Amino acid sequence: MGPGKAELLARIDEAGSISAAGRAMGMSYKRAWSLVEExxxxxxxxxxxxxxxxxxxxxxxxTATGREVLARFRRLERLLETEGAxxxxxxxxxxxxxx
Amino acid sequence: MGPGKAELLARIDEAGSISAAGRAMGMSYKRAWSLVEExxxxxxxxxxxxxxxxxxxxxxxxTATGREVLARFRRLERLLETEGAxxxxxxxxxxxxxx
Numbered sequence: 001m002g003p004g005k006a007e008l009l010a011r012i013d014e015a016g017s018i019s020a021a022g023r024a025m026g027m028s029y030k031r032a033w034s035l036v037e038e039x040x041x042x043x044x045x046x047x048x049x050x051x052x053x054x055x056x057x058x059x060x061x062x063t064a065t066g067r068e069v070l071a072r073f074r075r076l077e078r079l080l081e082t083e084g085a086x087x088x089x090x091x092x093x094x095x096x097x098x099x
Numbered sequence: 100m101g102p103g104k105a106e107l108l109a110r111i112d113e114a115g116s117i118s119a120a121g122r123a124m125g126m127s128y129k130r131a132w133s134l135v136e137e138x139x140x141x142x143x144x145x146x147x148x149x150x151x152x153x154x155x156x157x158x159x160x161x162t163a164t165g166r167e168v169l170a171r172f173r174r175l176e177r178l179l180e181t182e183g184a185x186x187x188x189x190x191x192x193x194x195x196x197x198x
Contacts, residue, residue, distance in 0.1 A: 001190070002101070041195070042194060042195060043193050043194055043195060044193060044194065044195045044196070045193075065193055068189075068193065069190065069193060072186045072189055072190050073190070075183075075186050076179060076183045076186050076187070079178065079179065079182055079183050079186075080175060080178065080179070083178055083182060084174075084175045084178050087171045087174050087175050087178075088175070090167075090171055091100070091168065091171050091172070094142050094143060094144075094164055094167065094168060095141060095142055095143065096140070096141060096142060096143045097143070
């Protein structure tokens with residue numbers, strides 16, 4: 001899990017579709033599916049169920065596991081952003097300025 | 100930066116060589132160099148100096164920036180491992196058991 005996969009889960013939850021979630025992140029359908037498959041393979045239970053959801057049944061929803069993974073990952077991110085704010089700011093200051 | 104790049108920096112610091120550091124991580128010379136080049140390109144100053152170090156002058160050393168990046172990244176990791184221990188354990192419990 002990393003920030004990209006977490007964002008993909010959050011967007012699938014919003015959009016109810018893997019392709020729409022990927023598109024919103026500038027990602028190909030193939031890439032979005034491949035990331036979902038990696039996550040589904042890594043966890044003991046799938047994080048995304050692509051057989052349900054959507055009016056035409058072509059959508060995707062987060063499973064209970066997917067919701068839990070996303071929530072816990074977000075809590076870790078918040079911990080870094082609050083308690084680790086000084087370290088993150090110092091690291092960011094060492095990066096090449098964005099053009 | 101992620102755990103893999105941080106470990107590579109730590110091992111370059113120990114080994115005084117990019118190829119030896121990569122080898123210790125089961126990584127090809129090409130892959131190790133490519134990760135170093137990515138980091139050197141991302142930061143305003145290089146993190147690894149490959150023109151110095153080593154008895155034959157073929158080695159590599161961390162720059163002051165490289166040391167600072169590694170130290171700050173390690174502090175963020177320690178924050179996650181201590182304050183985030185419960186979340187990390189819960190996420191790990193959701194993963195497929197290693198075979």
